[in-house]
Amino acid sequence: MTKNPKPSVRGAALRKLVLDTALERFSRDGYFNTSIHDIRRQADVSIGSIYHHFGNKEALAKALYDDLLQRMDAGLADVMQHESDCRARCDGIIAFMFDASTEAPQTMRFVLEARHREFLPNEPPVCSSQPFLRMRECIEQGIENGEVRPMEVPVAATAAFGGAIRLLHLHLDRVLEHPLEHYLHETQEAAWRAIAMTPADPL
Numbered sequence: 001m002t003k004n005p006k007p008s009v010r011g012a013a014l015r016k017l018v019l020d021t022a023l024e025r026f027s028r029d030g031y032f033n034t035s036i037h038d039i040r041r042q043a044d045v046s047i048g049s050i051y052h053h054f055g056n057k058e059a060l061a062k063a064l065y066d067d068l069l070q071r072m073d074a075g076l077a078d079v080m081q082h083e084s085d086c087r088a089r090c091d092g093i094i095a096f097m098f099d100a101s102t103e104a105p106q107t108m109r110f111v112l113e114a115r116h117r118e119f120l121p122n123e124p125p126v127c128s129s130q131p132f133l134r135m136r137e138c139i140e141q142g143i144e145n146g147e148v149r150p151m152e153v154p155v156a157a158t159a160a161f162g163g164a165i166r167l168l169h170l171h172l173d174r175v176l177e178h179p180l181e182h183y184l185h186e187t188q189e190a191a192w193r194a195i196a197m198t199p200a201d202p203l
Contacts, residue, residue, distance in 0.1 A: 022061070036051075068111050069129050069131060093138065094188050097168060148195045
């Protein structure tokens with residue numbers, strides 16, 4: 001027997017419930033193996049309320065993707081606001097990503113590993129999204145301020161954050177020997193050594 005939808009869940013609370021449920025189902029079963037009815041049953045809400053807030057499954061996936069990127073960008077913006085030099089910003093960005101992957105692995109898995117272009121064909125690649133543009137901004141400012149060696153920005157950004165992102169994948173795949181935080185300091189040190197201006201570098 002089908003349970004009646006929860007009458008007390010409405011508005012922003014209902015939207016969050018549906019997004020959280022969609023994240024869990026998409027992360028566990030994949031986008032194409034999850035239906036709106038799967039999400040409705042697990043969230044225990046009416047199908048009409050989902051269509052009212054989101055329209056269809058693709059629109060729901062886009063709303064989820066946008067919501068997660070906004071959360072990630074807010075965290076990176078906070079790092080950029082509270083740290084003034086490039087080294088501290090790079091360290092803070094890596095620490096934020098490690099913390100997010102530990103505390104909300106489904107979120108980071110969906111952002112980093114879901115093949116968004118397959119079900120959101122009009123979305124740009126995730127590496128062109130605002131959080132990754134903010135990482136690029138950090139590096140650009142470091143080069144301008146003479147803290148980072150002059151080099152192509154995509155190369156410097158990859159050197160600074162590519163290793164950390166690879167460790168996030170290994171963590172999400174559960175193949176690391178230790179908890180992710182065990183690797184934080186060494187990852188930050190390696191990232192900075194790869195891009196830092198040294199006395200031998202030409203200005």
